[in-house]
Amino acid sequence: MTLLSTHGLTAFYGDFQALFGVDLTLGAGETLAIIGANGAGKSTLLRSVCGLIPAASGMIRFDGADVGALSAPEIMALGIAMVPEGRRLFPSLSVEENLLIGTYGRKTQGTWSLSTVYDLFPVLRERRHNPGTALSGGQQQMVAIGRALMSNPRVLLCDEISLGLAPVVIKDIYAALPRIKEGGTSVIVVEQDIGQALRVADRVVCMMEGRITLEGTPARLTRAVIHDAYFGARV
Numbered sequence: 001m002t003l004l005s006t007h008g009l010t011a012f013y014g015d016f017q018a019l020f021g022v023d024l025t026l027g028a029g030e031t032l033a034i035i036g037a038n039g040a041g042k043s044t045l046l047r048s049v050c051g052l053i054p055a056a057s058g059m060i061r062f063d064g065a066d067v068g069a070l071s072a073p074e075i076m077a078l079g080i081a082m083v084p085e086g087r088r089l090f091p092s093l094s095v096e097e098n099l100l101i102g103t104y105g106r107k108t109q110g111t112w113s114l115s116t117v118y119d120l121f122p123v124l125r126e127r128r129h130n131p132g133t134a135l136s137g138g139q140q141q142m143v144a145i146g147r148a149l150m151s152n153p154r155v156l157l158c159d160e161i162s163l164g165l166a167p168v169v170i171k172d173i174y175a176a177l178p179r180i181k182e183g184g185t186s187v188i189v190v191e192q193d194i195g196q197a198l199r200v201a202d203r204v205v206c207m208m209e210g211r212i213t214l215e216g217t218p219a220r221l222t223r224a225v226i227h228d229a230y231f232g233a234r235v
């Protein structure tokens, strides 16, 4: 069953067009990876889906309803949460206060609470009274993911959660994904690390210059095909 879809989605920053007719689907319970070079439009696509960039009516559907014209808070209340690029914690707030921000406006029911987020990332329980700035990059990323989970999302959008982190930390962070899926949450991960994307995803989409250039299951995608979709076909 398709939970979330975009239909001919376009996006603009002023006069600059960043998305050109993107058709994307996300199934219930599915983990989808979006790969693509810097500037391909991956973040813009996620921002459009969660209402941070206006989309026209009819372009985004969630659980059978047209959500294209809704505001970001309205979309969040329906159960779409984003882990933004660069984590964006409130530096003066503690870990726990940052996590609690994720519950504001929450309307969806689910299993996520402070205690289940601390079970998922035990180091955050130890550090719960520390300010966000006192954490390592990996711990900050865990807070950003936990904050999004606190809204009990049905769809979790993760924008480059491995960027700038050491491989051992990336492994810890991605180890949380199966437990997030077990709760029934569908996930989109934007990932520049193609190997990581292929390991975690049920399906992969590649973007280039505001368009989807490839779509398939990891088993079906060869390195050569991915290379062409990522950088453009070799001539």
Ligand SMILES: Nc1ncnc2c1ncn2[C@@H]1O[C@H](COP(=O)(O)OP(=O)(O)O)[C@@H](O)[C@H]1O
Binding pocket: 013, 016, 018, 036, 037, 038, 039, 040, 041, 042, 043, 044, 045
């Ligand atoms: N706030 C913005 N203002 C103007 N142009 C932007 C803005 N954010 C992104 N862009 C442009 O939109 C295109 C897509 O960017 P983005 O979605 O951030 O790509 P990605 O996440 O794949 O690296 C790029 O050409 C980028 O320069």
Ligand SMILES: [Mg+2]
Binding pocket: 042, 043, 044, 085, 159, 160
């Ligand atoms: Mg980006």
